[in-house]
Amino acid sequence: MDSLVARDRSLLQVKDLRTVFATRENDVHAVNGVSFHVREGELLGIVGESGSGKSVTMMSLLKLIPMPPARIVSGEVIFDGRDLLKLKPNELRDVRGGQIGFIFQDPMTSLNPVFTVGFQLIEPLQTHLGLSKKEARARAAELLELVGIPSAKDRLDDYPHQFSGGMRQRVMIAIALACDPKMLIADEPTTALDVTIQAQILEIVRKLRQELGMAMIWITHDLGVVAGIADRVMVMYGGLIVEHAPVKRLYGAPKHPYTKALLETLPSLEDQRSERLVTIGGQPPSLDAEPTSCPFAPRCQYAFERCWRENPPLRMVDDGLAENGDSHDVACWWDIDRGEPFNGGEPFDVR
Template identity: 70%
Template sequence: MLDDAATAQPRASGEAGEAVLSVEGLTTLFGVTDGAIHAVNDVSFSLRPGELLGVVGESGSGKSVTMMSLLRLIPSPPARITAGRVMFEGRDLLALSPAELRAVRGPGVGFVFQDPMTSLNPVFTVGFQIIEPLREHMGLSKKAARARAAELLAVVGIPSPDKRLDDYPHQFSGGMRQRVMIAIALACEPKVLIADEPTTALDVTIQAQILELVKDLRRRLGMAVVWITHDLGVVAGIADRVMVMYGGQVVENAEVGALFENPAHPYTRALMETLPSVEGARREKLRTIEGQPPIMTRRPAACPFAPRCAQAHDRCLAANPPLLQVAPGHASACWLAEGAA
């Protein structure tokens, strides 16, 4: 069961453990006219069976590109994965042929994209789009695949599922389309589900329904989940562990309780300070993080957050810190964390 699953530790802790997915030194560039955008820089993490890893950071921090790079879903060109390994079931996904990788997508790793309206094909029924991977990857007959597709729509909470299989994406609301995307991602019962900000464009009621759905599916299927978001409130409610990204790199990695009780990186603390107060009587102006995210035309030679950090000193401007252990299972890429463990 999911709730009994062990919580994975960041690589900096030195406790690798059994991982269903292990990423080592992932680096992704985007070629532009006058050089390259260093979108992902030496990212490493692992994911254990049944674990939910929350990946947070501002827009442009590298969250989505990192996860799309794992399955080589980014267009090449202009993107190039220049370094790293992505180990899944003993194989490096970055070294697989296109045909071998297609066999992993779906039954091995499912992906829920951020915008279901652009991800679903408008000229095919939702039933066809669920049935196709079932027939290709699981070898089901047309009849059996249709029955399974109806079951999946029922699992994600869509009423009259057998009838709705024959509807087109435009006939569904935004929340229902997102549920269809989850059904497609779950069709082949993947061991890992990657969800890229799946609730961002939904109203709060539908967001809550989707979050409850994911919790329920984790309990029933025992799959590992990577949940990409900019919403720390969502992460606090569903994650086992949190990976904070900034400037295309991991700046903090910790169990969710440790992160909220003792955020070690100045960027993580700044993100938390932007959260609205839960005290109804208070009407404070929301805080912001001063300055702008880095322009990633070069790989950071110094701490990428230093220009926006009130605690920055000369060393921060001279060298980019590695992930340093703050406590067991808790690492921070900040020179202030040196010697903290």
């Protein structure tokens, strides 16, 4: 059974993506065989601690990583019927910003300080949609309004530094949405913002999804954010997907010891402290070779002999076919519910 890959209505299908950086000292195996799909109109959340390969995975899809030092050593990225990794540079440019909107991790550096916000919105509208300057300007004002910027029309001629952090982030979202993309990839778009503004932006995203029906991939450290907006969630560790499930199942019945640990670090709902995912003990895995054993084993309270010998493939958990035909998959040799080694016949490998 092929749970994370081919699927009807999949807008995006990623298969066995692997990305390696060549550094002076060694290779860094940042993405080690990642497969997943996103359906039209769906929001896929991606969580995992710093360095787990979330950004490099997403940037590899659109070849936005610097190559060299990076190289994509294997994989297919089928978007709307075409393999993005095989497109010519000009075709890929049309996809970026045209069919796939992208919000980068750092809002402070991703707007160009020397151009007005209006210019940065109008330019892609003219390039990708062929609008006249006047049409593009009108559309740009509409977009700023859509993301909740007051007096939108008058703000088009302002520069990024004249906007607050939260407003800049909204501008980023407006730019990413400018060309009516079929999919939006948002990499930690709210991390740098304070909690109230985060909440406002998440509300905007919820509304936009309803209005525009666009597919989204939302990367975050924050399990609370994902719980509120995602349909499905993937947990990454050491450049691998270690668990995948519809959001309620992941939170209600996590199967991977790493996911479980992450959820245990979440403060309760009443607790207003930040929900950042930081405090699980031990070191992140070394990425200087592809993993041949479970990369989480050194930090895992359940690790046993097989975990040190073999890297577990992703397998569907018992009764793992959840609502909507989406599966619940885990890469772990331990059966956390039975409290014994996994023993369910041959695991399938969707990677």
